[in-house]
Amino acid sequence: MRWLLLALALLAAPAAAEVRDPHRHFFMPNLGDFQTELAAARQEGRKGILLMFEMDECPFCHRMKSTILNQSEVQDWYREHFLIYTVDVKGDAALTDFKGRQTTEKAFALEQRARATPAFIFYDLEGNPVARYTGATQSKEEFLLLGRYVLEGAYKSVPFNVYKRQAGRP
Numbered sequence: 001m002r003w004l005l006l007a008l009a010l011l012a013a014p015a016a017a018e019v020r021d022p023h024r025h026f027f028m029p030n031l032g033d034f035q036t037e038l039a040a041a042r043q044e045g046r047k048g049i050l051l052m053f054e055m056d057e058c059p060f061c062h063r064m065k066s067t068i069l070n071q072s073e074v075q076d077w078y079r080e081h082f083l084i085y086t087v088d089v090k091g092d093a094a095l096t097d098f099k100g101r102q103t104t105e106k107a108f109a110l111e112q113r114a115r116a117t118p119a120f121i122f123y124d125l126e127g128n129p130v131a132r133y134t135g136a137t138q139s140k141e142e143f144l145l146l147g148r149y150v151l152e153g154a155y156k157s158v159p160f161n162v163y164k165r166q167a168g169r170p
């Protein structure tokens with residue numbers, strides 16, 4: 001009887017989310033030209049661009065990648081709505097910013113005021129920053145809520161912490 005109950009419990013349990021490499025399934029390959037990426041986002045019907053400003057030795061960046069950004073539900077939802085790239089706040093790689101100016105990752109991060117990592121900055125289809133979240137979220141649900149906050153345009157009227165409370169999240 002116990003085996004039958006265990007088998008029924010396993011069948012009724014929701015399937016575990018698939019864990020996938022965030023570099024292959026969350027972030028897009030960075031071409032180093034955000035002006036071109038904006039045009040691609042518009043053409044593909046995305047709502048904007050999400051940049052994760054990070055650095056190699058950041059434990060919170062690693063935590064996000066190993067516990068939240070590696071979840072298939074998070075990856076699929078974000079990729080449906082945004083183009084997503086990383087920017088190394090200490091990087092010397094050349095890039096073209098949203099206004100077409102040549103710069104480096106490090107200089108762009110400073111210009112965007114990404115001083116702590118990770119910093120998630122959402123940009124609209126004109127390349128304007130519309131929302132930012134600094135640090136690691138507590139859960140994948142909070143990170144998905146952050147995306148909905150931007151997608152619904154709630155950033156125009158309330159801060160994320162208020163939106164989160166209104167959604168019943170601590």
